[in-house]
Amino acid sequence: MTPKVQRSAPPFIQIADHFRTKINEGALPQDAKLPSIADIARDWGVATATAAKAIKQLQDEGYVRSSSQGTFVDLGKKLTSxxxxxxxxxxxxxxxxxxxxxxxxxxxxxxxxxxxxxxxxxxxxxxxxxxxxxxxxxxxxxxxxxxxxxxxxxxxxxxxxxxxxxxxxxxxxxxxxxxxxxxxxxxxxxxxxxxxxxxxxxxxxxxxxxxxxxxxxxxxxxxxxxxxxxxxxxxxxxxxxxxxx
CATH class of the missing domain: 3.40.1410.10 (Chorismate lyase-like)
Known part of the structure; x- marks a missing residue:
């Protein structure tokens, strides 16, 4: 089912929460590739800048890494408190x-x-x-x-x-x-x-x-x-x- 933006939190936070949950549940394992920013923007009905902000949020939290090849799950040495x-x-x-x-x-x-x-x-x-x-x-x-x-x-x-x-x-x-x-x-x-x-x-x-x-x-x-x-x-x-x- 295509995800839809709700109004309870900023859209980029909702998108980040969606992928974070998938990573924590193991649906997106280490080194799995996330959809492109363009695909995320299309699927969620948001601007590409919003999709990029969601990916940046996940990067800042230590869940993913991005390169010219795309964005990949990378928990690295992230601590789980x-x-x-x-x-x-x-x-x-x-x-x-x-x-x-x-x-x-x-x-x-x-x-x-x-x-x-x-x-x-x-x-x-x-x-x-x-x-x-x-x-x-x-x-x-x-x-x-x-x-x-x-x-x-x-x-x-x-x-x-x-x-x-x-x-x-x-x-x-x-x-x-x-x-x-x-x-x-x-x-x-x-x-x-x-x-x-x-x-x-x-x-x-x-x-x-x-x-x-x-x-x-x-x-x-x-x-x-x-x-x-x-x-x-x-x-x-x-x-x-x-x-x-």
Missing amino acids: GPDRLQMLRATGSGFRPGERVDILSAGLISASTEVAKALEINEGDQVVQRRRVYLDDQGVVALSTSWLAGQLADAAPELLEAGPLPKMTFGLIEERTGRRAVRRRDVVGMRPVPEDIADVLGVEAGTMALTMTNHYWDQNGNPTEYARDYLGTDRELSAEYVLD
Whole structure:
């Protein structure tokens, strides 16, 4: 069916969203060729400048590359952050990009550190679920991610304590078992020294400064559901694009 422009968002954003979804779902795999700007303009009933702006949006976000031969899917070393995975999970049912996989390194109960306790609004030393995993693609480590959740959530979702993948990820599992839906988040990007216990996985020496993203999630009642930190793999990049009214 020929796509049609709606009026809820600028046309170039709608076009970019259309192709981004196809890329995330795997319908347009790595190195697949997108329609030409002229074809996009014709199919969507927009000016060629609008079609070109949509392609530029995808380029800026790290989804495609363009040359004299056309525009091709190129995820390169693009990082998929925790918030990206939540959006992908809700949109497509999967929190992974084509070619990505996850290895669960550990899962269990630990005593909350001062930082984690403050984030989850519990007492220092209280039991929390800690899940650690590494995301990989054909270019190596995408990110090493650690999540912390209040320990009582393991009563409703004992799978949290198993060192295996969660089909719906932590977000979906918690929502399914408790009705608590993550509706708000805060992202903090910074440079941090790599801890000794994850240095080997990242392939760097302990203490090496690495780019990190720390994510904090709250449910519909304003209560924290999860606190997480990603250490990005070598040469990975963070990018974000916003529509400014």
